[in-house]
Amino acid sequence: MNPSGTGITITNHILEQQYASAGATGAFTHLLNEIVMAAKIINSETTKAGLVDILGSTGRRNVQGETVKKLDEFAHGLMVDRLYRSGHVAMLASEEDADPIDPPRDTKVGEYIVMFDPLDGSSNIDANVSIGTIFSILKRVSTGPECTMADFLQPGFKQVAAGYVLYGSSTMLVYSTGNGVSGFTLDPSVGEFLLSHPNITVPQRGKIVSANMGYWDYWDDNLKNYLRYLRAKTDTKPVYSLRYIGSMVADIHRTLLYGGIFLYPNDTKDPKKPWGKLRLLYECNPMGYLIEQAGGLADTGKGRVLEVEPTELHQRVPFIAGSREDVEEAIAFISGQRCE
Ligand SMILES: O=P(O)(O)OC[C@H]1O[C@](O)(COP(=O)(O)O)[C@@H](O)[C@@H]1O
Ligand SMILES: [Mg+2]
Numbered sequence: 177m178n179p180s181g182t183g184i185t186i187t188n189h190i191l192e193q194q195y196a197s198a199g200a201t202g203a204f205t206h207l208l209n210e211i212v213m214a215a216k217i218i219n220s221e222t223t224k225a226g227l228v229d230i231l232g233s234t235g236r237r238n239v240q241g242e243t244v245k246k247l248d249e250f251a252h253g254l255m256v257d258r259l260y261r262s263g264h265v266a267m268l269a270s271e272e273d274a275d276p277i278d279p280p281r282d283t284k285v286g287e288y289i290v291m292f293d294p295l296d297g298s299s300n301i302d303a304n305v306s307i308g309t310i311f312s313i314l315k316r317v318s319t320g321p322e323c324t325m326a327d328f329l330q331p332g333f334k335q336v337a338a339g340y341v342l343y344g345s346s347t348m349l350v351y352s353t354g355n356g357v358s359g360f361t362l363d364p365s366v367g368e369f370l371l372s373h374p375n376i377t378v379p380q381r382g383k384i385v386s387a388n389m390g391y392w393d394y395w396d397d398n399l400k401n402y403l404r405y406l407r408a409k410t411d412t413k414p415v416y417s418l419r420y421i422g423s424m425v426a427d428i429h430r431t432l433l434y435g436g437i438f439l440y441p442n443d444t445k446d447p448k449k450p451w452g453k454l455r456l457l458y459e460c461n462p463m464g465y466l467i468e469q470a471g472g473l474a475d476t477g478k479g480r481v482l483e484v485e486p487t488e489l490h491q492r493v494p495f496i497a498g499s500r501e502d503v504e505e506a507i508a509f510i511s512g513q514r515c516e
């Protein structure tokens with residue numbers, strides 16, 4: 177193994193993390209290994225998507241009112257199956273199901289709550305643009321025979337781990353258990369995720385802005401002032417370049433590596449969704465956790481994302497995340513403290 181530790185398998189990396197934490201039982205390692213297995217299977221479908229009947233829509237709509245893609249459904253079913261197989265899950269929740277998902281009959285259950293977005297970036301699937309899977313892991317808090325909503329509606333700082341899989345030019349799994357962020361690349365020749373990005377640290381400041389500018393007319397003036405400031409040519413800062421893939425996993429992955437700022441702010445586009453589009457429990461909390469673990473910030477415009485007290489399983493929040501100095505600057509504009 178070379179000195180940087182790259183090349184270590186994700187299973188061994190997880191084990192080493194667990195050895196370091198007192199009272200580890202192996203349950204967590206087992207659980208994460210099932211997510212790794214699900215990622216490999218989803219990857220094998222995405223890489224041959226155009227050749228098998230996995231592109232296009234199921235014709236159904238999910239609780240978000242969005243069309244469910246065949247790959248959404250496939251990834252959802254697979255995550256549910258693999259996670260409950262671990263025997264360490266108390267209960268699950270997914271973007272694709274209105275309610276928490278009961279364990280199959282006669283399943284050994286455990287202490288972990290897992291919430292996930294089985295397939296992120298669904299609008300990009302059929303165009304072969306990078307997509308992902310996002311997961312958030314918490315410990316159960318209820319003590320009775322059945323799980324309660326309190327187990328799911330925990331603030332993001334209570335997460336014991338979070339991560340995502342990026343199905344892109346290469347397939348990567350990036351996760352954190354609270355000791356920094358590590359990235360693994362799937363080596364298809366050996367079918368193993370190997371450490372390729374140890375200790376990911378987001379640059380203090382970047383020069384990339386990522387937001388769907390198509391919604392400009394639905395944004396408030398403070399936000400527009402900030403975006404005008406970023407694109408203005410001045411002697412004191414670079415002109416920010418625009419990058420927006422439209423898959424949160426891919427946009428956040430780039431932000432973690434290159435720095436800069438990703439914004440999905442609140443807007444007036446849809447009165448039913450005044451808080452933007454991204455979901456708190458299985459998109460913003462896990463991504464906010466990773467960004468913070470990498471030294472960046474994740475804010476709603478009114479405070480730290482990870483301190484939001486959840487009230488609903490599929491609630492949405494504005495999401496502003498990335499390099500520390502960029503997010504601090506954005507918040508100064510968005511809150512009206514600065515206008516130029
Ligand atoms: O098309 P828009 O409004 O910019 O939304 C793009 C956002 O929606 C999402 O696709 C929502 O996630 P899902 O694909 O999991 O529903 C994010 O990945 C992405 O950041
Ligand atoms: Mg998503």
Ligand SMILES: [Mg+2]
Nearest residue numbers: 271293295296
């Ligand atoms: Mg999704």
